[in-house]
Each structure stands twice: as C-alpha cells, then as structure tokens.
Amino acid sequence: MAAKGDWLVGELERRGVTRREFAAFCSTVAGILMLPRSAGAELAQAMATGRKPTLVWLEFQDCAGNTESFLRAARPSAADILLDTLSVDYHETIMAAAGHQAEAVLQDTVSGQSGQYLVVVEGSIPTGANGAYCTIGGRSALDIVREVCGSAQATIAVGTCAAFGGIPAAAPNPTGALSVADAVPGIRNLINLPACPANAANLAALVVYFVTYGRWPPLDGLRRPLFAYGKTIHDNCERRAHYDAGQYVELWGDEGHRKGYCLYKVGCKGPVCFQNCPEVGWNEGTNWPVGCGHPCLGCAEPDFWDKMTPFYAHLDGFPGFNRQTHIDKVGAWGTLGVAAAFGAHALIQIARRRGTGDAQDDSAETGETS
C-alpha cells in the first residue's frame, strides 16, 4: 500500500506528469483563484497529502449539464488527478452501483460521516404535488436534500438551477421549483456556483481551494466566489474596445460580425452578468460564447430566463460605465427595462461586496479536511 502522501506524486509520475508540471498546474489554479503565485506551492502540498474528502453529488430537476461540464474539467494531465483528490461516493450519472445499493452508499455517508462530507447539488428542488415531481428511490427531492445537505460540512449549488432555481423556476414555475438556498433555508456553508452550466474550471478551482485551506473563498452577496464572479463579462471582454469605439454587430454575418465587433446591439448581457468567462474560457480555454459570435445570455445571474429575455433585445444603457451609448431599437420589442433593473442589480452587488467583502459562514473555519 502506498504511503500516505505519496500516492498523488506517484500517480502523477506514472502518468508522465513531472513534479515541475504539477507545480505549474497548481500555479494555474492559483491564478484562476486570483491568489499570489506563491500559493501554488501550498496548493501542491495540500493536494498531495491527506485523506480524500468525501463528496456526494445529488441531481434533482436537472439536465446533467453541470455533470457533463464537470467531466470536461481539465488542466494538463492533472485533470483526473484533481477528481481523485475527492472521493465521489455518490453521483447517479457515473456511479457503478444502482438501486438500493446506490442508496445505501448515500445513507452510509450521511450517517457515518455526518458533518464531514461535501455535497454538490445539481438541479432545482420541486415543492409541488407533495414532492412527486422528483423522486429518487421513492423519496422526494425535498426530503433527500434536507437530510443530505443538513448533515453536510458544506454544500455547493452548482449551476443556475441549484443556485437560483434556474429554468424549472422560470415563469410560470409549473412545479414550484426552488433553489437549494430556498429549499433548505439556513444550511451552513452554502456556496453558489451558477452559470448554465457552471464552468468546470471554476468548480475545480473551488474544490482545490477547499482542499487546500479547509475553508471556502470569499463570496459575494449571492454567495458566489469572488474569484469567478467578481467582475462582469463586459469588464474583461475581448470585444470591449469595439464597444468603446461604437462598433457593433448589426446583422448576423455582416462585416462587423466577422471582424468581432461588440454584440451589445444584438442583445449581449455581458454588461450585467458577473462571471469570468472572458479570462478563463471554456473547454480548456478553447473559446467562450461571445468569442464564437453570439451574445452573452447572462446565465450566471438569478432569474436570467425571465429577466434577460428576450435574449436578442439589447440593454438600454446602464449605470456604472463611462460611456452611455444611445442604441437604436432592434426588432419589434425594443427594450424592456431590464437594463435599469440589472444596472441597479449590478451596483447593488458591487456595493454589497464593498460592504461585506467576505460573506462566508464562520462555521467554515471548522472545515478541517484530514
């Protein structure tokens, strides 16, 4: 049996990853987390030692998009090492066990490791029809989430459905779908990792942060980690210079579209959406939605299915930016006042963050991992 602490380094070497490459990987993660480069060494040390924390992944009213995103998690060669950093004991989409054997795993975790395991919740929780809109093993989602999250050390609500209700909660919310925060009020150490789906890079970084420090990163007022949701899409958009120069895409495939002009007039919600897509990119930095030529949908914000739609109607100018551009109306709907609402929302978020800085629970300090 491998000595404790050696297993990771041993595995890395077997997989052709040198210590130096691993250190570089940890520096990359530290970069996503906006930590000083020196934090990389600390991350590497923490990841190579200790028992793997247990994680259970619950799926309720979901599309498995966050699970799929999680499966895309990758930084050079160390990607599945990062997965091995955790013991993912329950995850319906990938686990080998089924039926009552699967449910037994979950029960063993809840009763045997009470207060010590992590939970990821994907999907919203329906409250209509007395819970019959989502049952697993004959139990309602609400019943399961209360029990499992109630005994957890921490809960990560991954994706906009778990974080804010998402698409099942969009008007008219036929099933009474709720976010984790609303379904289980008061659970400790809840982290929201919204977006549709959440970016694998951010989930990986969040997990590494926790494994390293035994606590959670600072959060904004919506319980989102600042390292991934601290700035708007617009702040760091590669097309920002075109916005500032008043160069816009007018029609699909026109010269401006081909040249990468700003997508503001065709509905981009980047100015009112907090997420790090432009810096981190998707699929190992291959691209991102605005990069491919489509407007941002604002998918990391609460109620975006209602408040950011129609998706192709443009915002009508918003406070907080140094340039107010009058945009002529596009399409039959014109603007819907979402801009004002979201401009205000953005300022509130900024103010909240300035005021509180760190919204994490004090109980996070108990988050020892060994």
Next chain:
Amino acid sequence: MTHIVVDPVTRIEGHLRIEAEVENGSVQNAWSSATMFRGIELILRGRDPRDAWAFAQRICGVCTTVHAIASIRAVEDAIGAEPPPNARLLRQIIMATQMIQDHVVHFYHLHALDWVDIVSALSADPAATARLAQSISDWPLSSAVYFRGVQERVQTFVDRGQLGPFGNAYWGHPSYRLPPEANLLAVAHYLEALDWQREVVKIHAILGGKNPHLQNFLVGGMASPVDPNEQASINVGSIAQMKSLAADALEFVTKVYMPDLMAIASFYTDWAAIGGGVGNYMSYGEYPEGEAPNAPMFLPSGIIRNRDLANVLPLDPGLITESVTHSWYEDRDGAPLHPFQGETNPSYTGPAPPYDRLDTEGKYSWLKSPRYDGAPMEVGPLARMLVAYGRGHPRVQELVGSVLSQLGVGPEVLFSTLGRVAARGIETQLLAERLDGWIDELAENMGRGDLRIADNSKWDPSSWPREATGAGMHEAPRGSLGHWVHIRDGSIANYQCIVPSTWNAGPRDGQGQPGPYEAALLGTPVADLEQPIEILRTVHSFDPCIACGVHVLDGRGNLRAKVKVL
C-alpha cells in the same frame, strides 16, 4: 413471483425507476417509470420564438445540441426562414460531433461497467493484456508497461479504501465473463475515453463557444461568422483545428472503441438473443446533403414493422398518437389522441413519497406512451442502422456485414440488447468517417466567398405571418426527436416535443401494449435478485435520457391550443 425495484437506475441521464416481476430466474413483467418533471414546454409559452432554442436546449445537458437543433428547425419551418449552406454545414459538424462523443461516452462510462469488472482487472497479467491489445488493434498505448501503470493506479485507488463512484457495485457477479486481461484493457480505455471526450467536444467549443450548451444556435442560421481571412470568424485556422480533432476522433473510434466493442461482444454473444423488445423501428432521417427541402439524407428515414428489414415503409408523422392510460394525467375516454389534439391534465395519482411500490396496474409514470399507427416504436442507433441497412445504404451494409461476420452470426441477432450496442458502434464509425468531409465542404464553401451564415430577411418578427406553425425533426443520438411550435403575434402560443426516450421508456398504452424498455426486459435472465445486473444491461442498451422524455408535460393542465402536424 418476486417483485424487484431498481431505483435509481444509475449511469443514465435523468431519473428512471424499473419495477419487475421475476420468476424462475427471468423477468416475467416489467414497468418503466420516469420520476422527474419540469414542464419546459409550458415555460416556453408566451416567449420570443427566437429564444426558444436556448430554453429547449436545457432539456438535456448530455445531448446538449439536439433540442436546440430541433427548436430552430421548427421555428424556421413556421416563419419560412431558409438557412444558407454554411449554416447547414455548421449544423452537420455539430450534430455529428455530438453523436460521436455521446456514443463513445455511453459505451465506456455509462454502459461498460455492466460488462466489465473493474476489480477483476487487478488480477490481470499486464503482459497478457498487452498481447490481447496488440492482437485486436494497432493503437499505440498497448505496452505491458502501460497496462501495469494503469493497474497500479487502480490498485492504489483501491488500497486507499475509498472506492468513490465504484463502491458497492455488483463486482464479482457471476455474469461478468471477461477474463482479467480484457477487464484491464477496458479499464485503461475507460480512463482514456475520459480524456478523449474532453478533446473531441472542442469542435463544439470552436464553433459554439463552449460545451455543454454551446451557444451559436440561431433561428435562420448559425451565429458563428465564417471568413477564411478574419481573426474573429471561423477561419482556416479553425478548419485546421477541427480537421485535426476529427481525425483524432476517427482514430480513437477505429482503433479503440470498435475493437473493444467487438472483443467484449465476443464474450457475451448470448445477449444477441436477449432484450429484443417491440420489433418495430422508426427513423426520421438526418444529415440533409443539400438545401432543398427534399434533399437526400445521409441517414434515411423509414419505418420497420415486425423486424421486416426487406420492407422499410415510408414515414408518415400524421400517424403518431399518444396514450395517457398509464401516465399521471387525466384520461377522458381512454382513446389514444394525436399529440396536438387533446388537453393534458396532470394528475398525480401515484403513492405519496416516500413509497416502496408504484401502482403498476394504474398510472405509474410521468411519461406518455407515443405510438405510430397504434404500435410502439423503438428509436435510436439500432433503428437508424436497421432502416439504413434495409434501404441499402452501402457503407452501413458493409459495416453491419463486417460486425456480423466477425461474431459469426446472422442479421437476426441485431434485434437484441447486443444489437443495440453494436449498432451504436457502427453508427459512430460511420459518422466519424463522414465528419471530415463536412468540414471540407464548409471550408470549400467559404473559400468560394460565400460568407452567409443566416437568413436575415426573416429575423425581424414584422416579417412573420401573424399566425404560423412549424415542425422541427431531428435524429438525436438516442433517436427520433420532434419539436412543434405554434407562433401567434410574434410569440409562442404552444410548444410540443416528442422525444426519443419517451418513445423508448414510455409505459403501457391503453391497449396494454408495453413500451420498448418494458418489452425488451421480458425474458431477461436475473441470476441474483439482489443484484439485477441483467436488467441494467438491457435498459442501458437503449441509453436512457429521461430528463429529455419528461419535460413534455404541461404542469398546469391548461387547455392547449391545437397544433397542426406538418
């Protein structure tokens, strides 16, 4: 007679429950129940039809392109938008990439553990594994050193005492038949395929910004600009990247997936006589090879009744009906209705959770029971390959013939659990071979100076008729998918989907005819009632995607507008 329950059925998308009666070691009766519902069609009502694809896309994050494709096709059909050639080719590349990635992930990560015993791999001889690997393929990762490394990695994992997702499974079950060397080979490729699937979907990221839920869909075309000479467009660099990724995908499918499939299948040929099911197959056809409405499809459409491959019938969508006799809906007179002619009144009459048993004599699923001309239909890779085979698709006939001759069996074995597994592999091979050609066609078309990506003439809703209906059909990885939209005054009056997993996983109809899952499970052997791995084998062979199947319900029970079937 023993009643057993498998809930949750894991390694699928969504929430599925199987109840079965087992007597004398085989399944005598089975019931398939979907246990989650969201009501996305209801959420779509009143919204901008140009937004619908993004909502519909969230029906499923596994087959993350298929509902977006069906949605934009339905809206385009309604408003008369005509996507230009570049848009068609961008869609071909996206659809084929989805199918290839989805099928490989299904084989290794969702289905393989029903056939492959990971624990047994620990006792394999790495040198013998290398000999086995080299005897079936020239894939370079095949040395004894390599397999020893994989084995040690798994051993380390096991020694740590935290089995994670592999805990509490059916390891050691007598129906696992692979020798340790084959198990080790499969475990190595399970891990390789995890890396591979991340790579191949970069084609989606190049075109659509990200995967899952790529974001370049657009009513009337696609939102990815093309221009060989522009940095911010799909340009020659993007073409080169995609061609390279497509070549890697073809190599993996040819040298890893297909040889593994054949090697594993050779130990389980008895499963070619198990899991046949309803014997009726349907395909809408896919991959139009031109812009004309009647352009030939790379994969043809058709209907097969009672396993009659010699007589593939033309498809008539007007013959589709749905029954709710055993679904949690009010059932006015028990007659099956055309899906767009009735009202849908959800009425949960099942047991209050927590429950142990469903009322399988009454209503027991959130899925309806779609029927074609009154008959249940299986859809998916097997249906598509059978229709193509019956219609004389030369490459499909060649690939099917090659698989059958390697296994030493005749075409009758295709109607089975193993047939589904084989058909999925054949289809993956077929599309991986074709993908590069579509990328070339895109490069050639934009090289000729055609930079159009969308029909902008129909973008503004003022160009639309006041009232319009449209249908969008698509062959998704799991089978025939249809979206129907009714637009009034520029917004969605009604939206309907009939989805592959509704066809396959639906409950009994008013005539008592079981759905394809239920029919396929009849006669399935179950050696150990506590470990019904055989049930998983047959259900997984369909690649269940239950969230897809269950969004179709109207959670409010409101009267729905009629939609004309096109």
